[in-house]
Amino acid sequence: MQKTLLVTSIAESTGKTAVTLALGQLAQERGRAVGYMKPKGTRLQSNVGKTLDQDPLLARELLDLDSEVHQMEPIVYSPTFIDGAIRGQEDPDELGAVVEERFAELAAGTDLMLVEGGGAWSTGGIVNLTDVDIAERLDADVLLVADYETASDLDDVLAAADSFGDRLDGILFNAVPDAAFDGLEQEVVPFLEGRGLPVFGVVPRERDLAGVTVTDLADELGGELLTEGDREAYVERFLVGAMGGDTALRYFRRTKNAAVITGGDRSEIIAAALEAPGVNAIILTGGHRPPGALLGEAESKGVPVLLVTGDTLSVIDRAETIVNTGRARDEATITRMGELLYDHADIDAILGDGSAKEASDGGGGTDSDSTAGDDTDDGSTAED
Structure with missing residues (x-):
C-alpha cells in the first residue's frame, strides 16, 4: 500500500529537509521504494527566480533517484512569481494540476512518497498552494516539524494542526534546547496527546549541527x-x-x-x-x-x-x-539526523500506514515500545 507523507513545518529552518531525507534513508533500509518531491522551491538566488535550492539534488543523490529536478520542484516560488500571481498571470488551478502531474510521474513504482513543504506550512497561499492545499491535492498524510523553546510556541503548533485536520499524522519536535527538553516531554507532550495530537518524537538540540x-x-x-x-x-x-x-x-x-x-x-x-x-x-x-x-x-x-x-x-x-543552507545539506548531516530520529522518534508511526488516530492510540515517540532506542543527550538543529 502506497503512503504519501508531506513533511511540513511551523516556520523556516526547523530541520525539515534533514528530517525528510533521513526518513527516506530509514525507509529504504526497511526495503521501501521511496520517491521525493518538493513542490515549491523557496531558496532563491535572485528575485527573478533562479533557484539556489539544493534539496532536490541532495535527495536525488542520497536516495539514489533518477528523477529530474523540474519534476521534483515544479514551482519556483520567487518574488517575481508572487508579483505575477497578484497580477493574475498565474492560474492556481493550472499550477495545482502541474504539481499533481509531476507527483504522479514521481510516485510511479514507489510505496512511499516523501513530499517536502517549502518554507512554512502557510507558504503558497497566494496561489492556493499552502501545504494544506498540497496535502489535499496529493492525498497526503502530514508530519508537522516544530521547534520549541517556551509554552507560547504551542499557539503556532495548534493553529497548524487545526488547519491540517484529520490529515495530520503527528508532530515531531526538533532542535529542542536542553532547558526546554524535560518540560516538553513531561508536560507538553501529554497536553497535546490529550487533545488528540500525537507526538512522534522530541529531538534535542545538537550543537555540531547548529549554524x-x-x-x-x-x-x-x-x-x-x-x-x-x-x-x-x-x-x-x-x-x-x-x-x-x-x-x-x-x-x-x-x-x-x-x-x-x-x-x-x-x-x-x-x-x-x-x-x-x-x-x-x-x-x-x-x-x-x-x-x-x-x-x-x-x-x-x-x-x-x-x-x-x-x-x-x-x-x-x-x-x-x-x-x-550549509549545515543541513550534506550526507553526514542527514546520516546523523537518521540516527537521532532512530533514538528519539517513533519511526514505525511516522513511516507506517496508520491514521493519526491509530497512531495516537499507539502512543507517541517517547513510548517504550516504539522503534526508538534509549534517549541520549544528543540532538539536532539541522536547518532548512
Missing part, C-alpha cells in the same frame, strides 16, 4: 579575519547593530551564539558587542577597519572580527543564506 563556524563564515563571505579569536565558535543567528551603544548592549545580551553585523565605522556598536557574552563573532561591513584599541580588546577576549565588503543588508542576506 556554522566562524571559519565557515569567513570562507563563504570571503572576508578578512582581523583577530584570531575562537574560529570554531558556532554562529546560529545574526544581530544587526543599527542603534545606539546602550540600547545595542541590552539587545546583544539577550541572545547567544550570535554574530553582530555592523559597519566598521560604528565603534560604539563594536564595543557593545564585545561586552555581550553571547556574541561569538563581529562582522564589519563597508570595508571600514575599526580603531586598533577595539581590535586589541577583541583579541584579548577571543572574539573573531571579520571584515567584509558590501553594505550591511547585502551581507546579512549572504550570511543568513550560509547558515540556513
Whole structure:
C-alpha cells in the first residue's frame, strides 16, 4: 500500500529537509521504494527566480533517484512569481494540476512518497498552494516539524494542526534546547496527546549541527579575519547593530551564539558587542577597519572580527543564506539526523500506514515500545 507523507513545518529552518531525507534513508533500509518531491522551491538566488535550492539534488543523490529536478520542484516560488500571481498571470488551478502531474510521474513504482513543504506550512497561499492545499491535492498524510523553546510556541503548533485536520499524522519536535527538553516531554507532550495530537518524537538540540563556524563564515563571505579569536565558535543567528551603544548592549545580551553585523565605522556598536557574552563573532561591513584599541580588546577576549565588503543588508542576506543552507545539506548531516530520529522518534508511526488516530492510540515517540532506542543527550538543529 502506497503512503504519501508531506513533511511540513511551523516556520523556516526547523530541520525539515534533514528530517525528510533521513526518513527516506530509514525507509529504504526497511526495503521501501521511496520517491521525493518538493513542490515549491523557496531558496532563491535572485528575485527573478533562479533557484539556489539544493534539496532536490541532495535527495536525488542520497536516495539514489533518477528523477529530474523540474519534476521534483515544479514551482519556483520567487518574488517575481508572487508579483505575477497578484497580477493574475498565474492560474492556481493550472499550477495545482502541474504539481499533481509531476507527483504522479514521481510516485510511479514507489510505496512511499516523501513530499517536502517549502518554507512554512502557510507558504503558497497566494496561489492556493499552502501545504494544506498540497496535502489535499496529493492525498497526503502530514508530519508537522516544530521547534520549541517556551509554552507560547504551542499557539503556532495548534493553529497548524487545526488547519491540517484529520490529515495530520503527528508532530515531531526538533532542535529542542536542553532547558526546554524535560518540560516538553513531561508536560507538553501529554497536553497535546490529550487533545488528540500525537507526538512522534522530541529531538534535542545538537550543537555540531547548529549554524556554522566562524571559519565557515569567513570562507563563504570571503572576508578578512582581523583577530584570531575562537574560529570554531558556532554562529546560529545574526544581530544587526543599527542603534545606539546602550540600547545595542541590552539587545546583544539577550541572545547567544550570535554574530553582530555592523559597519566598521560604528565603534560604539563594536564595543557593545564585545561586552555581550553571547556574541561569538563581529562582522564589519563597508570595508571600514575599526580603531586598533577595539581590535586589541577583541583579541584579548577571543572574539573573531571579520571584515567584509558590501553594505550591511547585502551581507546579512549572504550570511543568513550560509547558515540556513550549509549545515543541513550534506550526507553526514542527514546520516546523523537518521540516527537521532532512530533514538528519539517513533519511526514505525511516522513511516507506517496508520491514521493519526491509530497512531495516537499507539502512543507517541517517547513510548517504550516504539522503534526508538534509549534517549541520549544528543540532538539536532539541522536547518532548512
